[in-house]
Amino acid sequence: MTRNGTRIPLAALAGRYLRAAYRSVLAAHYAGRASTKRQEGCARSILVVRGDAIGDFVLFLPALRVLRQYYAGAMISLIVASECADLASSFAPVDEVISFDRKRYRFDLAYRIRFIRRLRSQHFDVALNPAYSREPLTDEVLYCSGARERIACDGDVSNIKARTKARNNAFCTRIYPSSPGLLRESERNREFVEQLTKADESRVDFRPSLPLSQSHLDDACALLRGQGLDPHSDLLVGMFPGASNSVRIWPPERFAQMADFFADRYGARVLLGGSASEWGLGEGIIRLCKTTPCNLIGSTTLPQLAAVLRLCCLYVGSESGPLHLAMAVGTPTLCIMGGGHFGRFYPYGDPNMHRMVFKHMDCYNCNWQCIHESVRCIQEIPLERACEEASRLMEEIILPQRSSPASPVPVEKEDFCGGRDAGRVDFSS
Numbered sequence: 001m002t003r004n005g006t007r008i009p010l011a012a013l014a015g016r017y018l019r020a021a022y023r024s025v026l027a028a029h030y031a032g033r034a035s036t037k038r039q040e041g042c043a044r045s046i047l048v049v050r051g052d053a054i055g056d057f058v059l060f061l062p063a064l065r066v067l068r069q070y071y072a073g074a075m076i077s078l079i080v081a082s083e084c085a086d087l088a089s090s091f092a093p094v095d096e097v098i099s100f101d102r103k104r105y106r107f108d109l110a111y112r113i114r115f116i117r118r119l120r121s122q123h124f125d126v127a128l129n130p131a132y133s134r135e136p137l138t139d140e141v142l143y144c145s146g147a148r149e150r151i152a153c154d155g156d157v158s159n160i161k162a163r164t165k166a167r168n169n170a171f172c173t174r175i176y177p178s179s180p181g182l183l184r185e186s187e188r189n190r191e192f193v194e195q196l197t198k199a200d201e202s203r204v205d206f207r208p209s210l211p212l213s214q215s216h217l218d219d220a221c222a223l224l225r226g227q228g229l230d231p232h233s234d235l236l237v238g239m240f241p242g243a244s245n246s247v248r249i250w251p252p253e254r255f256a257q258m259a260d261f262f263a264d265r266y267g268a269r270v271l272l273g274g275s276a277s278e279w280g281l282g283e284g285i286i287r288l289c290k291t292t293p294c295n296l297i298g299s300t301t302l303p304q305l306a307a308v309l310r311l312c313c314l315y316v317g318s319e320s321g322p323l324h325l326a327m328a329v330g331t332p333t334l335c336i337m338g339g340g341h342f343g344r345f346y347p348y349g350d351p352n353m354h355r356m357v358f359k360h361m362d363c364y365n366c367n368w369q370c371i372h373e374s375v376r377c378i379q380e381i382p383l384e385r386a387c388e389e390a391s392r393l394m395e396e397i398i399l400p401q402r403s404s405p406a407s408p409v410p411v412e413k414e415d416f417c418g419g420r421d422a423g424r425v426d427f428s429s
Contacts, residue, residue, distance in 0.1 A: 030116055030144035031171045046076045047119070047127040047145055050084075051100045051138040053244055054302065054321025055345060056131070056185070057084045058328055061091065062206040063130065063189040068093040070197045077122065079141060083275075087302040091210050105137060120146035127151070128196070132178060132188040135159045136168070143171035153192050154178045158367045182365065185345050207349050208328040210306050220307035227294050231311045235268040235402070238309055238326065239293065240317030241285060242278035245368055247375045248318055250336045252281060254383045256288035258316065261387050263291040266394060271296050271312065273305060273322055313398045316390065319346055327354060332397055334390055339377040340368035355393055357386045 048067065050057055057080060068076065077096040080088045085099040098119075104111045119141070127147035129138055132155040139160070142150050151174045157165060169175050176195040178188070186206040194201050224231045241255045262268040270291070272282040276298030286293055300308060306325045309315060315326035315333040319341075326333050327349055335346055337356040342364045347354045359380050363371055370376075 030120065030146070043071065043125040043149075044074050045122065045124045045126075046071050046074050047079065047122075047124040047147055048076060048094070049079045049127065049129045049138050049142050049145075050131065051079055051081050051102060051135070051141065052131060052133075053081065054084055054087070055319075055324040057081075057087065058208045058210070058321070058324040059185045059345070060130065060189055061208050061210075061328075062186070062204065063193045065093050066193050066197070066201060066204060067128075070193075071126075074125075077124070079138075084302070087306075090216075090303045100141070102137060116141070116144045119144070122146075125149065129153070130189065130192045132156060132185070132192075133159045134165060134168075136164055139165075139168040143168060149173050151176065151196065153188075182343055184343070184348055186348060208324060209330075210325070210328040212307050212310055212329060216303055216307040217310065219304055220311055223296075223300065223304060223308065224311065227296070229269055229271075229294065235266055236312040237262045237268045237270050238273055238312040238315045238317075238322070238331070239270050240273050240315065240320060240322045242274040242281055242297075243318040243320045247368060247370065248320075248338050248340070248378060249281075250318065250378055250381065252285050253288050254386070255317075256285045257383055258386060258390070259285070259293045260290050261390070265391070266399075268313075269294065271308070273297055273300070273308070274320075313402065314390070314393065316386075332393055334386070334393055336378070336381060336386065338368075338375065339364035340366055340370075352397060355389055357381055357389050 046067075048064065050060055064078070075096070076094040077098055078088055078092055078094040079098045079100050080092075082099045082101045085097055088094070088097045100115075101111070105115060124145055124147040126149045127142050127145040129142040129150075129152040131138065132153055134152065134155050139152070142152060150172045152169070152172050154169075154175050154177050155165075156178070160168075176192055179191060183191070186208075190201055190204070190206050221231045224236075229236065237259075239255060239259060241249065241252060243249050259270040259272075262270055270293040272285060272293050272295045274282065274297045279295070279297045282293075282295045282297040286295060296308070302325070305322060306329050309322065309326045309331050310329040312326070312331055315323060315331055317323065317336060319335050319337055323333055323335055323346065332353045333355070335354075335356040337346065337358040339358070339361055342358070344365075347356055359377050361377050364377070368375075
């Protein structure tokens, strides 16, 4: 069978029909049906659905803190992708973190039904899907959750077909409209929260922050010392070459040359970071280097990684989850920036502290549906421009700060209520 002249493998076609059958089974039994008989106005149990990537979750944390205040006294449960569960358990101001295995939910009908049944057994009063770029899977979780009120953002169609979104909207009790045009993700989050609370949240800072505890920092220091590094005297540069979408990756040889640049010019120790699946990318970069970066790829939890980034003087790398972790802990950043979502997720905050190098093209904001044979907006960013911007950042901001009287690293008090004691539920069993 073909579509638009392209042959579709039978296995992919069968998988597509199977997933459609799964959706039909769930919709027939659960879509839009409340599992609670509580009276309206008695919102004691709240479900927030955020099954997206690490960076999206970090950017949503300020909105989650506003929701915690708005639903004071209610129990808030938060669904997050499994890779974000440790981060949410440490920093999200909720009572329960529910781990969501996206891949298993998509392909395993038994897991899918168990997940929905366990949600419905909790009899939520309100379920929220605040994502601007909604997805079919998290939409399904919302409308099958059994909550009396099911509220979503109208959003765009970058991750969902228009007809699928329209069908899903029919199972929601409220759909909040979205402002047209390009807005930063933090402003999208503010827009959703203001429509929910019916309050002006303009005085709330929607830039993310992660208040690290002393134990987080102690763990990170121990990890670095185990690699032969001194976290207090070494000039540490965190380099993150990977990205969730491989088309967003800058050529590895340029990362290698940039690592040598930091070591040769500033005597810096370069740490390579990222997810376990990127370990081979890191080893390839090390082989291309004249110096010897430290490969920490896949060797930290997300809370540990946030603390390691706090001990670094600079983040350099792709527009990915660790970029937002670095910004949230106050570390200066230099992003190798492509055009797929230009201006939506980055930059924000202090423009002196957070900078980017990019190649401007007329096809920006393509949602990474590239029209060229190679992703030119990434591949054609020259090494020289990245090194020049890195030099300015080091010499204008970072080195002067290091030469000034030392200021203590801000840490979180151990009785902070932002999620440390949140229960964590894994629906895999």
